[in-house]
Amino acid sequence: MKAPKSILVLLILALVAVGCKQTKENTEEQEVEVEQEVVEETQPELTLVKLEGSPAYEDAALMLNNPSGEAIVAAGAIDFEFQVENYELGAQTSGPNAERLANSGKGQHIHFILNNQPYSAHYEPAFSKEVPDGVHHLVAFLSRSYHESVKNENSVVVRKLEVGDNPQDANGLDMEAPTLIYSRPKGEYAGKDVENVLLDFFVLNTTLSEDGNKVKATINGTEFIISEWAPHVMSGLPLGEVTISLELIDADGNMIPGPFNSVTRTVMLKE
Secondary structure (H helix, E strand, O other): OOOOHHHHHHHHHHHHHHHHHHHHHHHHHHHHHHHHHHHHHHOOOOEEEEOOOOOOOOOOEEEEEEOOOOEEOOOEEEEEEEEEEOOOOOOOOOOOHHHHOOOOOOOOEEEEEEOOOOOEEEOOOEEEEEEOOEEEEEEEEEEOOOOOEOOOOOOEEEEEEEEOOOOOOOOOOOOOOOEEEEEEOOOEEEHHHHOEEEEEEEEEOOOOOOOOOEEEEEEOOEEEEEOOOOOEEEEOOOOEEEEEEEEEEOOOOOEOOOOOOEEEEEEEEEO
């Protein structure tokens, strides 16, 4: 028995509708795939390149006049007095890197780091800092206005501070051991400052080389091996939170023991 024409028409219309729906779904899937491909193609590659072109300041020197020794009787606000030679605190560092990198409008300064914690920046040679009871590892060095450390044998002060009546050495400090000190990046970056972000650190009691000790930098999961003590620039970073880990490693890739030789920090990149 033949089906009525009306039923045949309805069946044909239903088949057409199903076909149109599948075609639409396929088209939407293809559009999503194309969008994903475009996003992947437009995301810049993360690179780490040695920074060059900064004034060397080979004769710049930093000395700590107060406190004069290791022992400090009472915890709390401690007065620090540095002496700076052949270097002008508060001045803007000359050269193209001042425009290329995040730059402090207050000029050149001292990075003051206690126990490898985030530094405080000081634009005058004398200031007061809160220091609790205990045995502390102090590193202070001269910094350009865009936060690149000055790296010579006289531009840094390294001191053990024993604070309180019976200070306890929680870190087991060995002041002669190879030590890694983190400096940059730090905090938040926005606008053009996200394009080139400075990676900088200090190494003490060791040198870096192709066949010797190195620094392993892991940036958002991507590893880089640094075999020269030099500042570097990170480019192609995504907006949002960025995680940076630094490790001081030996020639075989093993981390060198030390309380500060593995450190992880996060910074925020904004539009």
